[in-house]
Amino acid sequence: MKKKHICFVTKYYGSTKNGPGTFADNYIKSVMKSNKYNLTVISGELTESRYGENIYNYTAADNNFIGGIKIRKLINYINKNEKIDVVYFNCYKNAIASTSLNIPYFTNVNDFSNFIGKRKFVWKYLSNRVFKNAKMVFVNSEYTKEHIPQKKSYISDKFKVTGKGINLDNFKFKFNEINNHINILFVGSNYVLKGLEDLIRGVHVLKSRVDFTIHVNIVGDPMTNIDKYQNLIKEFGLDTNILFCGVKSKEEIVEYHNNSHFFVLPSHKEAFGVSILESLASGTPVIATNAGGIPSIIEDGVSGLLIEVGDFNSIANHMVNLINDDKLRYDIAINGLERVKRFDFKEIYNDIMSDINSII
Structure with a gap:
């Protein structure tokens, strides 16, 4: 039987x-590992095939409208050469x-900021049709x-909360x-929304x-100028305590988690918080805000502190x-490890693919 084309x-x-980048890597790897589908990826980053998938690129630096047009053209081109099922x-x-x-399609919603920000009316209109x-x-x-x-006009069951997950096999307690x-x-790129100050x-x-000697590692590609934060660090005399580490590979991030106490x-604002899951899987106690989707992961005083x-x-x-x-720190770490098992990507992947398989 011919494999379905995703x-x-x-x-x-x-x-x-x-989070979306982590999800993409886990999803593509899982699809290819299953050997059940032909997979073509349209990516906004200039990458080569990592797991044997077919890959095309568009320029993610374009605004969403131009990028959307490029994506549509690529989908049409790919579909002419090999029929896309979904x-x-x-x-x-x-x-x-x-x-x-x-062509039938599914989509993710990873963030809510466009529905409450300055351009909310634009995105409410655009998202309606999607x-x-x-x-x-x-x-x-x-x-x-x-x-x-x-x-x-929407069917209420159309919106399904699947959560986000991580590959627990990549982490060790x-x-x-x-x-x-x-x-x-x-760990984060948007220093303003992530509360770095x-x-x-x-x-x-x-x-x-x-x-104690205090050492803070700031991991991530900053979306804004960091002068404000460096000036604050200097004002507080924390120059030797806080280090901006930049972008790191997922393997390096695992090591950062394993070498941290907190x-x-x-x-x-936080729609979910994949980096929190990574910490829980690594045995690193989490302190986070009672904001957005974070309480859906952390039970205050049990699996972390809010x-x-x-x-x-x-x-x-x-x-x-x-x-x-x-003892309290260890108990929180152990409870966090139990909690993160609910967010194993394998379970989320199976849930998503069950819905996709129902229409192809």
Whole structure:
């Protein structure tokens, strides 16, 4: 029997700079490993085939409208050469010019910011057609789903919360003892939304309360100028404590998690938080904000610790409490490991493919 042909469209692939990039890598790898489908990837990053998939590129630097037109042209070109049975868009924005194609499609919603920001009316209008014509829309959290503009014409079951997941096999649990130093990890690119300033202020407070050497690793490709943060670091005398590490491979990020005592993500807005899952799988206690989709991962005081947005003093307070209570820190790490098992990508993949298989 001829294999069904899936066309997977993703802006991010080849890097793990964010949740959609991690999802793309896990999804493509899983499809190819199953050996059940022919897979063609349309990627916004200049990458070569990693797992034996066919790959085409468009320029992700283009705005969403131009990029959408390029994607539509590529889909038509690919479909003429080998009939596509289904298209799966990693983000609904990629589908804005492809809703009238005579090919069934599915799409993900990974973020809610465009539905509440300055351009919300534009994206509500554009997303309406994408969602209406999609076979199903996979959403990363209940919080995101609540912010999606849903018209009466939509079938309510069309929006399905699948969550996001990680490949647990890529991580190993390692509980690090605290001796004379503390390693703190932050992973993210949008420093404003991820609350990096709050972390810096929290570390400043922490340094005044403990005698340990403090080292903070900031991992990720900054989307904004970092002068503001470097000036704050200098003002607080934290030059030797905080390091901007830049973009790292997924293997390197695993090592960062394994060598950390705390993972801190004081996000002001967060649709889900894949980096939190990575920390839980690594045995690194998480301190994060009670914002967006984060509470769907972290049970406060059980599998991690939650703070309110902007409360940098609580970042320091929680770390001091955990430094002074090894049993509590270990219990949170163990509970976090149990919690993250619910977000194993294998289960999410099977759930998504069950829906895709139902129409091809």
